[in-house]
Amino acid sequence: MSATLAADEALARRRAAGERVLSMASGEIGLPVLPGLRERLAAASAENAYGPVAGSPELRAAAAGYWARRGLATDPVQVVAGPGSKSLLYALLLAIGGDVVVPVPGWVSYGAQARLAGAEPVPVPIRPGEGGVPDPGRLREAVSAARRAGRDPRAVVVTVPDNPTGTVAPPGTVRELAEAARELGLTVVSDEIYGDLVYGARGPVPSPARYAPERTVVTTGLTKNLALGGWRTGVARLPDGAAGRELHGRLVSVASQIWSSPPAPVQSAAAYAFGEPPEVTARVAASRRLHETVAGAVAGHVAATGAVLAPVTATCYLYPDFAPLRDRLAGAHGVRDGDGVARFLGERHGVGVLPGSAFGEPAGSLRVRLATSRLYGADDEQRLAALAAPDPLALPWIAEAVAWAGDAVADLAAGAGAAGRRF
Amino acid sequence: MSATLAADEALARRRAAGERVLSMASGEIGLPVLPGLRERLAAASAENAYGPVAGSPELRAAAAGYWARRGLATDPVQVVAGPGSKSLLYALLLAIGGDVVVPVPGWVSYGAQARLAGAEPVPVPIRPGEGGVPDPGRLREAVSAARRAGRDPRAVVVTVPDNPTGTVAPPGTVRELAEAARELGLTVVSDEIYGDLVYGARGPVPSPARYAPERTVVTTGLTKNLALGGWRTGVARLPDGAAGRELHGRLVSVASQIWSSPPAPVQSAAAYAFGEPPEVTARVAASRRLHETVAGAVAGHVAATGAVLAPVTATCYLYPDFAPLRDRLAGAHGVRDGDGVARFLGERHGVGVLPGSAFGEPAGSLRVRLATSRLYGADDEQRLAALAAPDPLALPWIAEAVAWAGDAVADLAAGAGAAGRRF
Incomplete structure (x- = not known):
């Protein structure tokens, strides 16, 4: 530092x-709050109950619709909201346990969070120009080496689109990554906080949830697309199926002990935002x-x-x-x-x-x-x-x-x- | 469960x-939000920046004044705000490290948080009718036994006033606890979330910060006194002095990796509340x-x-x-x-x-x-x-x-x- x-x-x-x-x-995005979101926050100023740990039904339904419009059919029960996707990423590392593979270059907090969670980050380089996704071949080598050394990698973090490179890994690479994760038995944690900031009209990002839906958790929030970093509300989409439900239970348990619930008035505004009115x-x-x-x-x-x-x-x-x-x-x-x-x-x-x-x-x-x-x-x-x-x-x-x-x-x-x- | x-x-x-x-x-307190707080939240709806990890200068100054009015002179630099005192308690356990003594009976989350932080709770019974404060004599025995067994207790949590017993430990017991913590080299984490809910006009609670100011962290929030649990903002008062400043640095570092900052619009309303207008x-x-x-x-x-x-x-x-x-x-x-x-x-x-x-x-x-x-x-x-x-x-x-x-x-x-x- x-x-x-x-x-x-x-x-x-x-x-x-x-x-x-x-x-x-x-x-941090230096742009003002959309007036419609200010109005929703003010209108929700009487809301003082904790509500469900996983977030309000309205917010979870809105987030499920957000993902469905991007080709990821989602049941609201798969959604967990938290006070920022950063908090959700940390809680996921605790809920998954073990060590975690992080891309290099990658957002500095992944490694720091892993260490706070008692894990060791396993750094794996990206392919040039394909930021945020550890090179699948090198991922296999690194995970095998880590396991031989007695470590216990259980997850791999990807960032699509990527911070810091400003690139979006191509679908082929994301698919390879997803397949490698499946072979290696890794949970994929896909940080898609920049998902709405892909230039032009290229359609949804190539989320690993398309290629390994049974093992991919997607996180996002309103920090980057709507400049709401200071409002602190993000959402995670957990996999469907038995493993996803088990992870959901552990994540909600961790959340209940660390933050209880996201701020209630912000949840109301966030539900409006994820509903994507014009x-x-x-x-x-x-x-x-x-x-x-x-x-x-x-x-x-x-x-x-x-x-x-x-x-x-x-x-x-x-x-x-x-x-x-x-x-x-x-x-x-x-x-x-x-x-x-x-x-x-x-x-x-x-x-x-x-x-x-x-x-x-x-x-x-x-x-x-x-x-x-x-x-x-x-x-x-x-x-x-x-x-x-x-x-x-x-x-x-x-x-x-x-x-x-x-x-x-x-x-x-x-x-x-x-x-x-x-x- | x-x-x-x-x-x-x-x-x-x-x-x-x-x-x-x-x-x-x-x-959870089933009472409505004070209209003046609703107004402050609405008025702060344009605030979308993260701001300082430790909380806005206004909130920290207001919290310092709140403690000063209760006999605990406080510099705003000693204050760290977070998304609820629960989050601050968890981050404190990570920042302090080691194992943690908890009162029995005690709030269920203390032990659960300790385990998430990779620590072991060391349970110590209270004296009858003096809830929230581990019996100082038994504290000495338990810490000595834990250290002989190779464990590393570094902190003791107290709750003044207490959940679940609805009692306030007497000043003499709190003083004994503080002295035992000093002898044992323990940091005292004093959860005073119920501090304004002592019946009658008995004056401020007997905080261990009065008796061991160099090693006591006090946490509180607006969840119980103003029924704002769903708004998620709490504050911690770190000790003055070198050890306090070092812990402050570690706490802010942990906070920066887990939650970034408390929700900005809520911070504005919380600053108003801690200012205690009529x-x-x-x-x-x-x-x-x-x-x-x-x-x-x-x-x-x-x-x-x-x-x-x-x-x-x-x-x-x-x-x-x-x-x-x-x-x-x-x-x-x-x-x-x-x-x-x-x-x-x-x-x-x-x-x-x-x-x-x-x-x-x-x-x-x-x-x-x-x-x-x-x-x-x-x-x-x-x-x-x-x-x-x-x-x-x-x-x-x-x-x-x-x-x-x-x-x-x-x-x-x-x-x-x-x-x-x-x-």
């Missing part, structure tokens, strides 16, 4: 000195277009430096690898890894990014993650204008942010030693 | 058959008086049976011991333990209670817990009338509920074999 902290401190110093910073480190689907679509446009513009600048960047097809993340520029970065800036890239961008340009080490990349990797989710405006007025704009890049604050990010990566790549863009 | 489930099923059968049941099993203190006082009046009336019926019942001085719980009636219960009803008492009251009278086994009582104990918190009305109109009534026992629905409970325990004790009160 030290490099992340160092980058944070550099940004904090710039802020304290009255300088502006460009926040591309956090994946205003909700329109807002999600507008957010998706905004991410695509702005991430695409930043990706153009990044690719122009000569960095390797898999085509970004979902989320609001770019995950470039500056390896082709290794010699230049070392010679011009003394930058030798992703931590160095993050430090350079933070200290010289006030641009906050996360180094690849935060996602489990090995030492020497020159990867960083850039998130565009905070670039859409300084206040709700600007952010709503960004959501509504036919061309968000024509809005001055977005144009400036994209140019700022572009200048920063260009300066990194050029090795010009310029003092950085000042504001 | 089977006895609890059996009692629940008996009640469910009665409900399905169109008969009414008297819910005295759950401690309407809030008036509502808490009215709830306290209502609990005292109704629990007192039920206690009269229970004591009339010859059961042992420590004077109830807080909460909404009665925890009688029917041991003096052991022969009569066995002879007349075949009832030989608390599970049997719960089954008899559920099947014969439709009165739901929890058996002492749910609180760790040994086999053969004839204890059950009765909660009055659901007796105040069938809807908000009745419940508001109950809060406002000079004599709640004169309200017909409360008079009927108290008489129903009284008839049920009288029938249990009389061994008359009557068919039960029918509605």
Whole structure:
């Protein structure tokens, strides 16, 4: 964490000195709450009962419909709600037990959660450009080796679409992963929190629940598609069948001891959201277009430096690898890894990014993650204008942010030693 | 759990058959949300950011003021908010590590949480009538024995005021407990969720934080005093000093991996509540008086049976011991333990209670817990009338509920074999 902290401190110093910073480190979505959801929360302000541990019948039915519209027929009894999909992922690790395979790169909390649950994460690399899904061949090797070493892997986490790479693994790879999990007797935990943020109209994500329905748990929430991170409600879809019902029982038991139930007024608003009335689907679509446009513009600048960047097809993340520029970065800036890239961008340009080490990349990797989710405006007025704009890049604050990010990566790549863009 | 489930099923059968049941099993508070809190939640419906893991500055400052008004000077940096004090208790067990001493009887979740955290609960009995605080002498013996056996107790949980006994341990016992914890090097986790529900005007509860401030964590929330269980926000007060700061860091780290932050709109309303404006203190006082009046009336019926019942001085719980009636219960009803008492009251009278086994009582104990918190009305109109009534026992629905409970325990004790009160 030290490099992340160092980058944070550099940004904090710039802020304290009255300088502006460009926040591309956090994946928190900087967009306002849809008014219809605000109304539902307010209307539910009298709801103070715990209700069922697994969530209200209304929320579970709405979530079941949400999945059914994406090709995953779901009975509401398969649904468990919690105070965020993060909490559900943790409780699932406890409920499944044993060790857990995590993709590399992968969201930093998977491994940390595993350790809190008394498990060991088993890291398995992805195939290039197919983020979030451990390479099925390497999965077999890693699980066999772990079992020979006396460890007990029982689950594999996948992220479809992926954080940090902004890619969606192809159906063929997801199918291979699902088949490997079946052979190995692993439960698949599929984190699909970015499921509605696939660019264009490509249809539902290739969930492993299509290929190994008997062993796949899907989690999602409203944090990314509707910018409701602070409201803390997510949902899990457990497998049908005997094994799924048994896991459901264990999950609800864990939930009852750790959090009792998700916040009741939020459940009411979440049920409305998962019901997907037109205003909700329109807002999600507008957010998706905004991410695509702005991430695409930043990706153009990044690719122009000569960095390797898999085509970004979902989320609001770019995950470039500056390896082709290794010699230049070392010679011009003394930058030798992703931590160095993050430090350079933070200290010289006030641009906050996360180094690849935060996602489990090995030492020497020159990867960083850039998130565009905070670039859409300084206040709700600007952010709503960004959501509504036919061309968000024509809005001055977005144009400036994209140019700022572009200048920063260009300066990194050029090795010009310029003092950085000042504001 | 089977006895609890059996009692629940008996009640469910009665409900399905169109008969009414008297819910005295759950401690959920059946009272409406204060309108001022509803307004604050609605006003905060635009808040969708995670905010700090430890909670918003406003909530932490308000909680610090709440404790300061109770004689525990608190800096807001000592406060960590979470999605319910239950979640905070679990995260504290993870952050402290090792095994944990729990009082017997004690809230069922302490032991279950310890096991989920990979720890072993070390049960230590209370002194009679001094619920929630493990007998300090027995604590020393149990911790020494556990350490000799290779276990690693590092914390002791206390409950002041207590669930299930409805008592408040006297200051002298709490001081002894605090001194024993200091000698043994244990962190004290003091669950004070019922802290505002001490009957009369006896002043603040005797928190162990007064006697061992360097090692005591206090948790509380709005679930019991303001009937906001379904809103899911609690707070913890960490010790000042180096050890407290270190534990604070570990707790925030655990929280960041399990739940990120408490629900943002609820934090805003919770900050208002912990600020204790007059309407809030008036509502808490009215709830306290209502609990005292109704629990007192039920206690009269229970004591009339010859059961042992420590004077109830807080909460909404009665925890009688029917041991003096052991022969009569066995002879007349075949009832030989608390599970049997719960089954008899559920099947014969439709009165739901929890058996002492749910609180760790040994086999053969004839204890059950009765909660009055659901007796105040069938809807908000009745419940508001109950809060406002000079004599709640004169309200017909409360008079009927108290008489129903009284008839049920009288029938249990009389061994008359009557068919039960029918509605």
